[in-house]
Amino acid sequence: MGWDTVLPALISSVLDHLTVVYIPDVIPVDDEIELRIATESDAATLFQLVEKNREHLRAWLPWLDETTSIQDEIEFIHGQLIRHQKTDGSLFLIWYQGRTIVGTLSVNQVDHGNQTGWIGYWLDRGHTGKGIMTRSVGAIVDVLLVSCGFNRVVIEIGVGNSASMAIPLRLGFREEGKSVERQWMYDRWVDSLQYAITAREWPPNHLTPSE
Numbered sequence: 001m002g003w004d005t006v007l008p009a010l011i012s013s014v015l016d017h018l019t020v021v022y023i024p025d026v027i028p029v030d031d032e033i034e035l036r037i038a039t040e041s042d043a044a045t046l047f048q049l050v051e052k053n054r055e056h057l058r059a060w061l062p063w064l065d066e067t068t069s070i071q072d073e074i075e076f077i078h079g080q081l082i083r084h085q086k087t088d089g090s091l092f093l094i095w096y097q098g099r100t101i102v103g104t105l106s107v108n109q110v111d112h113g114n115q116t117g118w119i120g121y122w123l124d125r126g127h128t129g130k131g132i133m134t135r136s137v138g139a140i141v142d143v144l145l146v147s148c149g150f151n152r153v154v155i156e157i158g159v160g161n162s163a164s165m166a167i168p169l170r171l172g173f174r175e176e177g178k179s180v181e182r183q184w185m186y187d188r189w190v191d192s193l194q195y196a197i198t199a200r201e202w203p204p205n206h207l208t209p210s211e
């Protein structure tokens, strides 16, 4: 076999392992939902949504005391935009029916070497119960595993957060185990369960990519 055969195969093989490249700014979910990267101009709206949902979110999210002003939100979004540009993480806003921001869906962490992303989310209490988050998570998982070259997506969920656990389970994720005292939550340690799915397992038999 000559270099003219070996070289393209070698390049292709290397590229296959370096394909975590780019997370898009906009992810269409279906005719009701779109995920759009948060920008500083969204800060006031997002902050109002956090204010409205403080008690609902406080049960399972640890950052409420660090977000107490629009300026905090601007700085948070600014940091997330820099991470998005480096494919180190992405903060998406969930736009419902084209006009309302109803929550966020984030890529919280990326392990480039192992092509793995960790995602997290929250929803305005008034918009729960409609499948908005299950549909949104399904769409981002599809983009990460099919278009962006990730091999694995992980969701870590506090033990007892059954509404959140139902989301990966609906989408065919595996429960992989429990991390003890995984997260400090204001005044106590919380254990978490890890859910994951790989590119090889996606989409599971009961779903098509558009569901």
Ligand SMILES: CC(C)(COP(=O)(O)OP(=O)(O)OC[C@H]1O[C@@H](n2cnc3c(N)ncnc32)[C@H](O)[C@@H]1OP(=O)(O)O)[C@@H](O)C(=O)NCCC(=O)NCCS
Pocket (backbone or CB within 6 Å): 056, 057, 060, 061, 120, 121, 122, 123, 124, 127, 128, 129, 130, 131, 132, 133, 134, 135, 156, 157, 158, 161, 163, 164, 167, 170
């Ligand atoms: C976790 C959280 C996003 C779940 O919200 P949710 O509304 O239960 O999730 P979904 O938007 O996927 O909606 C699922 C519900 O809609 C129903 N549903 C309607 N249409 C649906 C569809 N097309 N697909 C899936 N579910 C659908 C489901 O049956 C389910 O109803 P149920 O609550 O009666 O069981 C929300 O509880 C939350 O923000 N909690 C606080 C923050 C938090 O815990 N974040 C996660 C940290 S790990």
